[in-house]
Amino acid sequence: MEGAFEQCADEALRGEQRQMIQPTCLNDPKLKRLKEVLVDWINATLKPEHIVVLNLEEDLYDGLVLHHLLGRLADEHLPVEEIAVTTEAQVRKLGIIMEVLNNKLGVTEENAKWNVALIHSKDLLATLHLLVTMVKRLQPDLSLPPNVSVEVVRFEVNRSGIKSDKHIEHITEGRSDSDKDSGDKVSGGGKDSDKRDHIDQLMLLEPQKISAFKQAILHFVNKNMSSLGLQVTEMEKQFADGVMLLLLIGQLEGFFIPLSDFSLNPSSDAEMLQNVSLALEILCDRDIQVGSVDPQDIVSQDVKATLRVLYALFKKHKSK
Structure with a gap:
């Protein structure tokens, strides 16, 4: 994970803002369980298409999985190439998918916690936010582990150099009594x-x-x-x-x-x-x-x- 921190710092020096999950949080049992549930959900959804996901960061960046999830869950079959090999083709494919997907999820590019660049760069935080939102809007009967949160490190450039700060970011919400009641029904x-x-x-x-x-x-x-x-x-x-x-x-x-x-x-x-x-x-x-x-x-x-x-x-x- 040190390499990831160095990448964030390098991008900050180029005038970009980046944030990432604190590496110590990656061993949190709740976060691990959420990742397992999301992987199982994707594999169950895409089982008829013989697509198997093993790792959220490594298997979603090129748009293939997101394209098929959009087709299975929202009946949206986009005219994009099945397998995009080059970086340019992958980014182009993700752009088409993300535009339609954001519309289905009811979010705009400005208020979404993910974008094409983050997903393509295998950003775990953005990928988790996207998948959790997809579950909420497109598969609401799926129960996700509640109260999953992570410490996030944010890098930013200012006149005095590189500034970094930390904050707690919630990925899934708690389950209220009313939610439990409605879930039982x-x-x-x-x-x-x-x-x-x-x-x-x-x-x-x-x-x-x-x-x-x-x-x-x-x-x-x-x-x-x-x-x-x-x-x-x-x-x-x-x-x-x-x-x-x-x-x-x-x-x-x-x-x-x-x-x-x-x-x-x-x-x-x-x-x-x-x-x-x-x-x-x-x-x-x-x-x-x-x-x-x-x-x-x-x-x-x-x-x-x-x-x-x-x-x-x-x-x-x-x-x-």
Whole structure:
């Protein structure tokens, strides 16, 4: 990060103002969690387009990800080149995208906390502000970690030389009681939205709390599978082919699923997908709501999708 400070100072000497996150803040658990949630959100949104983001600073600067997010979230498909290789092409592409995106977000270039130059220079603070605003306006049902703030160092040139100062900048706001109430009533306050909110909120917690929740679900599963001589140790992996899920549903709901109805030893993704689809259909028929879980997510070992299905079963049968 020393190199980043030197870059800011050099730009300040050239008459520019720059600011950046204090390096010590980059280890803040809340900031790390916010970055993880945003990366997961982007990857889930762009999964149908096979785009994977690993790092917010390194993967958004050329406009490719922002272009596809704009298309998926706002149905805006701009006539720009898919992959911009040169710096000139990237900046030009970002300019087109940012103009439309700012309009969708209801911000002007003057009051936005980001611009083409900052995004292209991989400025983390500007990138975070942009993504958080996109979530608020284009995906308001996504819960972000509240009260995330960072110390920002600002460089500025004056007659006596380089001046720097520090201030605290808020990236996400706190969650008020009214926000919590309204969040509980998303989509009319039905059972489906409650379960979806619970799992989404769970994934915002500390890793040890997520682990404790998963262990509780595993205990519930193994308690009800013991009579079959089966045990689950790797939740996402062992439920991915649908077999264990179908057997668990049969145990909990008290009926036998004919072996001819599913593949007991699936050898392809298609057979796994068929098993999981059957399991979700049975849950739907028995009025066990699991939200908008896609069978492919279970097959792909998506932890949130798997937990959402198992939690729905746990809620109904936890007394067993």
